Amino acid sequence: QYSDPHCAGGRSAITHLFEWKWSDIAQECERFLGPYGYCGVQISPPNENRVVTNPNRPWWERYQPVSYKLVTRSGNEGQLKDMIQRCNKAGVRIYADAVINHMTGAGGTGYGTGGSSYDANSLNFPGVPYGGNDFNGGNECHSSDGSIHNYNNAEEVRNCRLVGLTDLKLASDYVRGKIAGYFNHLIDLGIAGFRVDAAKHMWPGDIAAVLSKTKNLRSDVFGGGKRAFVFQEVIDMGGSEPVKGGQYVGDGRVTNFIFGAKLAEIFRKKNAMKYLKNWGEGWGMMRSDDVVNFIDNHDNQRGHGGAGAVITHWEPRPYKLATAFMLAHPYGFPRIMSSYEYNRADNTEGPPHNGDMSIKDVSFKSDMSCGNGWSCEHRWRQIYNMVAFRNKAGGDGLSNWWSGSDYQIAFSRGNKAFIAMNLDGFDINANLNTGLPGGTYCDVISGNLENGRCTGKTIQVGGDGKAHINVGHSWEDPMIAIHIGARQ
Numbered sequence: 219q220y221s222d223p224h225c226a227g228g229r230s231a232i233t234h235l236f237e238w239k240w241s242d243i244a245q246e247c248e249r250f251l252g253p254y255g256y257c258g259v260q261i262s263p264p265n266e267n268r269v270v271t272n273p274n275r276p277w278w279e280r281y282q283p284v285s286y287k288l289v290t291r292s293g294n295e296g297q298l299k300d301m302i303q304r305c306n307k308a309g310v311r312i313y314a315d316a317v318i319n320h321m322t323g324a325g326g327t328g329y330g331t332g333g334s335s336y337d338a339n340s341l342n343f344p345g346v347p348y349g350g351n352d353f354n355g356g357n358e359c360h361s362s363d364g365s366i367h368n369y370n371n372a373e374e375v376r377n378c379r380l381v382g383l384t385d386l387k388l389a390s391d392y393v394r395g396k397i398a399g400y401f402n403h404l405i406d407l408g409i410a411g412f413r414v415d416a417a418k419h420m421w422p423g424d425i426a427a428v429l430s431k432t433k434n435l436r437s438d439v440f441g442g443g444k445r446a447f448v449f450q451e452v453i454d455m456g457g458s459e460p461v462k463g464g465q466y467v468g469d470g471r472v473t474n475f476i477f478g479a480k481l482a483e484i485f486r487k488k489n490a491m492k493y494l495k496n497w498g499e500g501w502g503m504m505r506s507d508d509v510v511n512f513i514d515n516h517d518n519q520r521g522h523g524g525a526g527a528v529i530t531h532w533e534p535r536p537y538k539l540a541t542a543f544m545l546a547h548p549y550g551f552p553r554i555m556s557s558y559e560y561n562r563a564d565n566t567e568g569p570p571h572n573g574d575m576s577i578k579d580v581s582f583k584s585d586m587s588c589g590n591g592w593s594c595e596h597r598w599r600q601i602y603n604m605v606a607f608r609n610k611a612g613g614d615g616l617s618n619w620w621s622g623s624d625y626q627i628a629f630s631r632g633n634k635a636f637i638a639m640n641l642d643g644f645d646i647n648a649n650l651n652t653g654l655p656g657g658t659y660c661d662v663i664s665g666n667l668e669n670g671r672c673t674g675k676t677i678q679v680g681g682d683g684k685a686h687i688n689v690g691h692s693w694e695d696p697m698i699a700i701h702i703g704a705r706q
């Protein structure tokens with residue numbers, strides 16, 4: 219009941235605007251995400267977090283809560299409310315990154331981004347309030363030092379401290395009430411759902427209990443009887459660990475870490491592209507309605523998490539190919555990572571900032587790309603045009619699968635869209651069935667449809683749906699993509 223992202227008309231992909239300020243997101247919804255057909259935005263945790271000064275303001279300080287007050291470096295409650303309202307008005311949904319497994323660690327006393335004090339040693343968080351009874355301790359956690367060490371022990375993974383972070387007792391009705399109160403506050407502001415951080419470290423039943431205390435979404439925005447969209451972060455690489463993504467599908471969708479890892483192998487040419495013919499559940503991954511898929515995320519793009527070897531925006535050619543494949547293929551619900559140019563030698567570095575450590579505004583260049591250290595993958599033409607491709611493909615299934623060699627494939631989405639990709643050492647030159655009605659189509663990888671004209675390559679489709687498809691093996695983007703929304 220929590221698996222519907224509530225996309226406005228025909229939209230079908232979201233983007234994670236990691237570390238963006240609320241004022242910048244509001245503008246981005248109005249000037250780009252709305253007009254270019256994005257369904258929604260995953261925002262960084264909006265609740266008050268610990269101010270970490272050593273290292274200086276690392277990105278992961280926002281995953282160390284101090285309270286559920288809506289004050290962070292991204293902005294305050296008024297700015298958050300304004301942004302959600304403006305994004306909803308632009309047809310763009312907002313999903314909050316919810317850090318509810320823990321509060322900050324046993325790092326002693328300090329202050330949060332909203333000025334709240336806390337004392338983790340005495341488990342005292344007056345900003346909520348939480349006290350000693352609200353955390354898992356010796357009764358629940360039986361590891362040597364109270365922290366998680368053995369990922370093969372499901373109880374330890376849930377009831378002990380993740381890297382020393384104080385572990386909330388979600389078995390407690392009071393704690394469930396506080397978290398649900400936080401969720402309902404965001405729901406009142408117009409939020410469409412939640413990314414549940416570190417879900418692996420909570421019992422599915424406890425997450426379900428929290429969700430059962432949440433209100434329906436605002437009917438003036440979403441219509442009546444709508445439940446929040448919930449997607450849970452469970453880092454499961456399909457190994458032998460007892461905690462698995464499939465255990466969480468009753469509480470909404472689950473982040474699918476196998477997706478990005480397997481596509482990294484393919485687009486690094488370690489496994490033949492032609493095997494993608496049965497991509498999806500055929501590869502042993504969870505049901506299409508139960509997953510949120512991605513090429514990389516804020517953590518594993520820095521070489522973190524089990525995967526490590528995922529493809530990131532630092533390798534643009536395979537990244538655009540893998541992202542195009544994710545968006546063209548009907549399996550699952552896709553999320554596009556939007557990063558900042560972090561220092562690759564320092565995987566703790568926080569977002570671009572000014573002298574006073576405030577987060578820098580996002581700036582834009584004439585080609586719509588970003589400046590000020592923001593990568594804006596969601597604004598790359600080969601990516602935003604494939605979001606439109608996915609929207610046009612709608613519910614049409616995969617058809618006309620073709621593979622010309624180990625690393626040459628093509629397929630249609632019903633009679634709405636067609637893509638061909640080439641990672642082999644020689645060109646594709648073939649007459650292929652596109653499934654599309656006859657006409658002159660714009661290749662949306664090499665250009666756009668502007669004022670009725672294709673600015674990139676054009677593809678001629680005959681009345682029989684066939685076209686001569688040429689994809690150069692040494693092109694910067696060795697693929698062509700056409701759909702019924704971009705015809706001359």
Ligand SMILES: O=C(NCCCOc1c(-c2ccc(O)c(O)c2)oc2cc(O)cc(O)c2c1=O)[C@@H]1CCCN1C(=O)/C=C/c1ccc(O)c(O)c1
Binds near residue numbers: 317380415416523
């Ligand atoms: O070396 C670190 N952590 C140990 C290795 C990564 O372990 C963490 C995992 C983690 C990693 C792999 C797993 O299989 C797993 O079940 C959990 O999830 C977290 C989730 C949080 O909300 C806050 C955290 O501090 C962590 C975390 O430290 C650095 C310093 C502390 C934060 N941090 C980090 O590296 C922070 C990482 C981080 C933060 C937020 C996330 O949503 C996330 O996925 C990772």
Ligand SMILES: [Ca+2]
Binds near residue numbers: 319376377378419420
């Ligand atoms: Ca826990």
